Amino acid sequence: MPSQDEILKAKILVVDDSPDNIDLMLEILRDAGYSNVTATMRPAQVCPLHEEHNYDLILLDLQMPELNGFQVMKGLKEIEHGGYLPVLALTAQPSFKIAALEAGARDFISKPFDLMEVHKRIHNMLEVRLLYKELAQYSRQQQELALHDPLTGLPNRRLLEDRIGHTLQHSARVRGKSAILYLDLDGFKAINDTYGHGYGDDILKLVAERLVSVSRKEDTVARIGGDEFVIVLGNLAGKGDAHEPATKLIEVISEPYFINDLTLQLSTSIGISIYPDDAGTVDALLGAADAALYEAKRAGKNRYCCAQHDMTAAESNLQSHSVTSVV
Template sequence: MPSQDEILKAKILVVDDSPDNVDLMLEILRDAGYTNVTATMRPAQVCPLHREHCYDLILLDLQMPELNGFQVMKGLKEIEHGGYLPVLALTAQPSFKIAALEAGARDFISKPFDLMEVHKRIHNMLEVRLLYKELAQYSKQQQELALHDPLTGLPNRRLLEDRIEHTLQQSARSRGKSAILYLDLDGFKAINDSYGHGYGDEILKMVAARLVGASRKEDTVARIGGDEFVIVLGNLAGKGDAREPAAKLIEVISEPYFINDLTLRLSTSIGIAIYPDDASTVDSLLGAADTALYEAKRAGKNRFCCIPHEVIAAQSQVNMQKNNIPSIA
């Protein structure tokens, strides 16, 4: 629950076309200890102000010239996008109370003001509004955790597959190519075994930072488990455009790692798969890059390798047999 201090620091906007009513409400709020209170007598300014300041509570008079409170609430709904509309309607017309609630106001205060009622309704609304914001932030954090690796902060496999799909769609539209670089760290197990998982975790975080620093802004760098990383490259002309980034990544990963009083070294092996040359779907492209990674490991590690064409042909043959498609000699 929000604390009393958080409630008193909440952002409040008073909207009324009467200077006397504005002054009275400001005095009530400040006497109650609210410290972040502003006011406007121009209803057309409410939506721009809310976009800029994201108020926790808007005390809104319903009867105003130019724009009435109902019109203002319509604009506020577009800003909140289905969220909690923080409007407490102010009205001297009993018939407006239900209409205000139907228009999106969370509560109302009758004019002339009853001081006890004003204090209670404002406090209750702010408590609910701040709690709503806490829950929304928690939900956002949970969503981030579901899509990102908790150690490195990089996209995890779930988000990676979505990013690959998006990149393939863009390549298909532009008739271009894209690439998957599948990385596995050489010698990482030895560091974990010799110095413990704490050092291993530090290495992984440093590797993640180096990969991001060596990649383009539009590329996706993901960790998919253990010491395996994947980089998605879009907007390529051919395999040559993937080889240079791969060589650069091998270079930056091979630089020494300084952790406490130790200097540690490791290298990386990289498998490269090109869309649409090597595969045309997310799963098959990842599989092709994994096969190329195996070839790089088998060839001596600390290098990159593109999937051999004979391997692609063999995989195509297996896929055709699975689907009962005859091969052409």
């Protein structure tokens, strides 16, 4: 639950066409300890102000010139996509109370004000609003965790497949090409077995950082399990555009890793598949890149292999390119 201090620091906007009413409400709020309170007499400003400040509570008079409170709430609904309208309606008309709730207001205060009622309704609404925001934030965090690898923070397979799908759609629209680079670390198991999983985890985090550092901002770098990573390249003019990034990745992975008092070394093997040359779907492209990766391993590791869709024999279905790294 929100603390009392959080409630008193909540962002509040008072909206009324009467200067006397605004002065009275501001005095009530400040005397109660609320420290982040602003006001406007122009209802047309409410939506732009809420978009900018994301108020926790809007005390809204229903009877105003130019725009009335009901029209303001209609505009606020377009901003509050989550469905929670933080509006406490102010009205001297008993018939407006139910109409205000039906229009989206969460509660109402009758004019003339009853001080005890004002304090209680404002406090209760803020408590609910802040709790709602906490739950929404928690939901966003859980969604992020569901889509990202907890060790490296990179996209996981679920998010990766979605990103590949979007990349393929874009390539199809512009009649371009895209590539899948499927990486596996050579020698990682030996490090894990010899020095323990703590060192292995440190290696994986450092590898993730290096992969991101040599990739373009628009590329997707994902970890899909164990020591396997996938990089999605979009906006390629031809198949050869994937070769230079693959070489760069092999070189950066081969650089030494300094962990505690140890200097560790490993390399990477990469399989490459190209859209639309090698396959036209997410699963098929990943499968082609995985097969190319296997061939890179079989051909001696520390190299990349490219799937060749126009060849049929297993031995000639891939082209292998080794990389000599200078350490």
